[in-house]
Amino acid sequence: MNAPATQSSVPSAPRGPRPVRIAITTGEPAGVGPELTAAVLAGSAAHWPDAEFVVLGDRDLLAARAAAVSVDWSAITAHARVSVEHMPLAAPALAGNLNAANGRYVLALLDRAIDGAMAQEFDAIVTAPLQKSTINDAGVPFTGHTEYLAERTHTPRVVMMLAGTGARPLRVALATTHLPLKDVSAALTIDGLVETLRIIDHDLRRHFGVPQPRILVTGLNPHAGENGYLGREEIDTISPALKAAEAEGIDARGPYPADTLFQARYLSEADCVLAMFHDQGLPVLKYATFGEGINVTLGLPIIRTSVDHGTALDLAGTGRADAGSLIAAVDTAVSMARYRHAVAASSD
Structure with a gap:
């Protein structure tokens, strides 16, 4: 024990x-x-x-x-x-x-x-x-x-965020939480994503002492939609939300393909990753930190x-x-x- x-x-x-x-x-x-x-x-x-x-x-x-x-x-x-x-x-x-x-x-x-x-x-x-x-x-x-x-x-x-521990922990927040996969796309809206990014930015500053949070955002579809050939959520919802957040001074970047985002060259200067759904971001986080990771409600x-x-x-x-x-x-x-x-x- x-x-x-x-x-x-x-x-x-x-x-x-x-x-x-x-x-x-x-x-x-x-x-x-x-x-x-x-x-x-x-x-x-x-x-x-x-x-x-x-x-x-x-x-x-x-x-x-x-x-x-x-x-x-x-x-x-x-x-x-x-x-x-x-x-x-x-x-x-x-x-x-x-x-x-x-x-x-x-x-x-x-x-x-x-x-x-x-x-x-x-x-x-x-x-x-x-x-x-x-x-x-x-x-x-x-x-x-x-x-x-x-x-x-x-x-x-609220925003569900899981994190490892240490000097530069891996943090993964979720745009949607406990939803069937078939319902995720409809649950993603521009206003909802902007508010989620506001919460992440605010609470990383308020509770974790991160002075200027940098948030990397995944796409929803494989290859982040492949310019619309594999889905339009990145074009119609995620990218406009990122532009709106940037206009508010939030450093949120993407959308990135989820299958290649979780690499040291991307994560080394990131404070949090925002994934679109539960099983997109959490398997990576739990593989990296299971047994020492935590769940924080932002x-x-x-x-x-x-x-x-x-x-x-x-x-x-x-x-x-x-x-x-x-x-x-x-x-x-x-x-x-x-x-x-x-x-x-x-x-x-």
Whole structure:
């Protein structure tokens, strides 16, 4: 369960007068979220001495799952900067066995974190993976974390961005998220792409300290449409959006063929790639960074990070799950919260 410390992609900021307070939702109770949370917090005092953590979940589940992977949960909760807000399961949870009775429990964890962050009780939230099917089977239409966060915070448009860690991380944002492939073209509009580019530009400056973000944009079709022979979305939608964004001072370039864009000669000076759909950009990102990558929701009024993987039901309770991605997500959330505090303090 151990994982190496990661290097945040957010510039270091001076530590403020109070610790940053991070809420962690433990996600699907049958998955790896509870045990990974325990593994991460076992090293929290050393990794993040200026952070406080509020774990949202069923305390008995957390203790049992920690014990199953040889983590001393009582030692974690004895630490002054780690607390558990007990939210009881609706039904017993067994590792690897989904139970729709707990679908609304998972949503309750997320609702509590969002409400606390909106009320500035939490400086950021970190979400362990959940199982969409369990929530849908519980009778709640649910597409994903990203869409739910947008709805609950009344944010008209958010952007899903996955990123690696390190001094110059690979970042990939998405113009569309969880849509069937047949619906992607119709979902792409000039105004929508311009607003997406605004959000990326704004949040890279605001949360990641990138002074002048450079965004590379993929086409939708093979070979970026081959001058219209393989599709007109690049001509009719993507290129006009790039011109409009450029007129606003946003450094967005493209559209580039997605199959050749992800090379060092293009990415070496880029701060983010905007891909048109989920499986266009994320396979490359996950191949390069899986196990250490993170998911960040841009455009929200709150800070939210998450892991780059799912519930891993086959690994739950075995001790074989790698905590690296959750460590990176927590590290980035702490760094983003510190950076936001530093910016706010400098403007006072």
